[in-house]
Amino acid sequence: MRSVRAALHELDEERLVRLVAKGDRAAFEELYRRTSPWMAVRLRRRCADEQIVAEVMQETYLAVWRAAGAFAGAAVGGTATGWLWTIAARRLVDAFRRRAHHAEPP
DSSP, X not given: OOOXXXXXXXXXXXXXXXXXXXXXXXXXXXXXXXXXXXXXXXXXHHOOOHHHHHHHHHHHXXXXXXXXXXXXXXXXXXXXXXXXXXXXXXXXXXXXXXXXXXXXXX
């Protein structure tokens, strides 16, 4: 019998998000394992501060866990990875705004 991990490995990201929406932790772990490396690279290209990148990664995947049911996917011409990146990019902008708001004037 195949392991759950092997079965999840064969699913595309959209199907994984659908399973995450049902509370499937193994699907979430597989989605994270599969997407977090490129997500971190993309964020680092836009932000040199590793602390901000780590915070944005955490906020992004927390949002994915909480809002996976809102993913519309192919029904609206979107992809799971595009949805993930949209969440991450918005969280990064929020982080930049927070940093600018808390920065003290010279």
